[in-house]
Amino acid sequence: MLRPFRGRLGVAVLAFGIKDSPLWLLPVITATVIDVVVAGGPAIRLAWVAAGAVALLSLNYPMHVLFVRLFFGTSRALGAQLRNRLAARLQSLSIGFHSRSSAAVIQTKVVRDVENVELLFQQAGPxxxxxxxxxxxxxxxxxxxxxxxxxxxxxxxxxxxxxxxxxxxxxxxxxxxxxxxxxxxxxxxxxxxxxxxxxxxxxxxxxxxxxxxxxxxxxxxxxxxxxxxxxxxxxxxxxxxxxxxxxxxxxxxxxxxxxxxxxxxxxxxxxxxxxxxxxxxxxxxxxxxxxxxxxxxxxxxxxxxxxxxxxERNEGKDEVAAVEGRIRLEGVGFRYPGGDAGALDGIDLDVAEGETIAFVGPSGSGKSTMLNLVLGFLRPSEGRILLDDRDMERLDLRSVRRFVSVVPQESVLFEGSIRENVAYGLDDVDDERVRAALRDAHALEIVEALPDGWDTVVGERGARLSGGQRQRIAIARALVRDPRILLLDEATSALDSESEQKVKQALDTLMRDRTTLVVAHRLSTIRSASRIVVLDHGRIAEIGTHDELVAAGGRYAQLNRIQSA
Incomplete structure (x- = not known):
């Protein structure tokens, strides 16, 4: 990282040597003065020695200023590079790494440790x-x-x-x-x-x-x-x-x-x-x-x-320019590091373009793992996942995700305006497109009720909005991207009944004509799904429509009776 600054550092070291030279040359001047005094003259020699000392000391100011500009400028540039590279590295590390790591510890590395490296240069260099x-x-x-x-x-x-x-x-x-x-x-x-x-x-x-x-x-x-x-x-x-x-x-x-x-x-x-x-x-x-x-x-x-x-390795893999939305899982299994049993085992599933597939099952059955595999956050331990008949292992997942939107259980908003949150990451989105997304997400009423409209700052993590309002803003953020594949991870489970109904209406708009994978605990929210996949201990226990599964009288029917009661 320092290699591009070699020239600047070389000049800085030379400037420091000149400005610091009085430290080791003044003893010669002192010794000369003492010998002149002991010898009794000549006085003109003292004048020449004094003139040399003044000339030497006068170089200190310009050389010091030059050194500070070059050396400390390099130190600051190094700190900025380190922070930028850490940020880029953190974005490339797998979701598994981030799930194992404390956000506070990562923040300490980016802030405190980089500052210590800067201080090492600034305090140890001179x-x-x-x-x-x-x-x-x-x-x-x-x-x-x-x-x-x-x-x-x-x-x-x-x-x-x-x-x-x-x-x-x-x-x-x-x-x-x-x-x-x-x-x-x-x-x-x-x-x-x-x-x-x-x-x-x-x-x-x-x-x-x-x-x-x-x-x-x-x-x-x-x-x-x-x-x-x-x-x-x-x-x-x-x-x-x-x-x-x-x-x-x-x-x-x-x-x-x-x-x-x-x-x-x-x-x-x-x-x-x-x-x-x-x-x-x-x-x-x-x-x-x-x-x-x-x-x-x-x-x-x-x-x-x-x-x-x-x-997450994406370099050298095929970039995806368009996505139709067909997804096929062939013998997919996944085991978390250190896990006693596989989270998923032998999953075979064919999802057609525009189809809505819902995943239900008890906690730990593998529902969220399934979404993370399709999203590429996790890689199958066995089997393969195909997108539009192309093995996802060979695809640049960053390009795939341009056609994917995710609405999690608790949508996180950053501290900015509503418009900035909806258009996050999109540089060329116009106001009409943002307004249409808010309208389709049933969030326009939220915006119109606020004094500053969509310029209202939502606070850190969207703290100034209710859970239902945050969720509808998140749906608008998904809509504005016009995704081909949509992943919903219990998007209504944390909401009250009234908020859930509004969010469900927004989701219905969002899911239209898009391949959608839904994880849900509330069966009432997935009755209209094309097919429902019941997972149990990482395997597919049942699959069919709501009516078919209720009529079959199996695990899904049991869950439905419990929730209906």
Whole structure:
């Protein structure tokens, strides 16, 4: 992802090197001034040294501005790319992945973990560059002035290596523990927000609070453990290198006094300054281990999504330009991962174009699994599904779904206007088409009763509308797409009788001349279906019209008697 920014980053690093050069050049200027003072002149040399220092420092401002624009701009662009790629990846992952994953945890990855990667660049980049340039400058200038002293500098290497190795594994483990605790906490908060109506209805506020509080305490404890580790590491690093700095200064002074090396007073200061720069740079690099561990843990967290193999594969498959609506299931079976028994087994079903097929049966009989298989959210474990006599395994399902609409049990609206919700994803839909969809969905009366009409904002998840109103808006959203295949998953089961009747009228309009698969618990809503398929333990127990199944006196007739009673 950084490859396109190589040129920008190269210029940014060059600008940083120029703007940061005073850090490792000023000791030379200081040493020169001291030697001029000790020698008693000449004064003109001081003027030249001062002019050089001013020229060097004046470069800092423009180079710093250039660096910030290029480097931090790249960091922001990387963050935007990561979020966009995560969003695209999440859209390509299977429904199975999303059913296993917490929405709050996914949100944490997209928001918090990407932010940590940005912070890794912003907080570690400049200090790391400064440390590297300072190291290079200090070693180079020492090699020019007193090369014999480079041996002393080598003492810093084993100390830095030992501290880094001691810290790296423990820091990685503690950062992973902390991230897991934060994800658990995010999941608990999301769960609490979803369950607030249930919590309030049963007077269980204290229970919900305690669950979140325990998770918050887990974040606290993991954070304290991580902070203590970082604190001990920082203190040990600082003390070690400060002692080395003092030792270097004393050694340089002894060398000058005893005559071991031809070192002037200015060079004693120079060596002491450069060793302080050297140890400071190494301390800075080593102290970034906790920050790097935190950033890399976020990278690993993002990789859990980016490298998740449970992806719906559509690349290279046949695109579908038109759909007639014939569906055939041949020996279809499906088993959920880890399931003891198959959710569906040996399903053979031929659905003609424009036919309405209803699926009924007890909970767990495989009704919703059947819809998810036809929609392509799940792939058959055995057998095959054909659409217009073409194996769906060979089709690009994204192109197939352009001709499919789904009305679930609880339709979710996003926080926008009614018109935006109806025309969701359609760029070229005109007002008359939206109005016709609302009218056919018996939702125009809802719009006309609102002060802002279809520009009324419905609130998050459609909270400002009743369940029946949301369902009719969802039906209008399906109608405006003029689908060839329609999937209805218990679209009226959560409604009262009056709302159900209005929604049923809208559904009758929606289902006309379209291949429709309906999952229903209320048998009264499917009496007009072309055929009714009774599922039991993943198999077809009965199939026929309402009258045929009632006359047969089997499982459907039993269900009908219970509901009629």
């Amino acid at each position: 200090p790391a560059l400064s440390a590297v340039f300072s190291l290079a400058g200090a070693i180079t200038m020492t090699a020019i002035a007193v090369p014999q002293f480079l041996v002393v500098y080598l003492l810093t290497v084993p100390i830095a290596a030992a501290l880094t190795l001691a810290m790296r594994r423990r820091s990685a483990r503690r950062n992973e523990d902390f991230r897991r605790e934060v994800e658990r906490f995010s999941s608990r908060v999301g769960e609490m927000a979803t369950l607030i109506p249930i919590t309030r209805a049963h007077g269980l506020e204290h229970v919900a609070h305690e669950r979140v509080a325990r998770s918050a305490e887990g974040v606290r404890d993991a954070g304290i453990t991580l902070d203590m580790l970082n604190g001990r590491f920082g203190a040990a690093t600082w003390i070690s290198f400060q002692l080395l700095g003092i030792a270097c200064l004393v050694l340089a002074a002894l060398a000058a006094i005893s005559g071991w090396l031809p070192i002037t007073a200015g060079e004693v200061v120079l060596l002491g300054s450069y060793f302080s720069i050297l140890t400071g740079a190494i301390t800075q690099l080593v102290s970034m281990v906790p920050l790097l561990a935190k950033g890399l843990e976020s990278v690993r967290s993002i990789a859990e999504v980016m490298e998740e193999p449970d992806v």
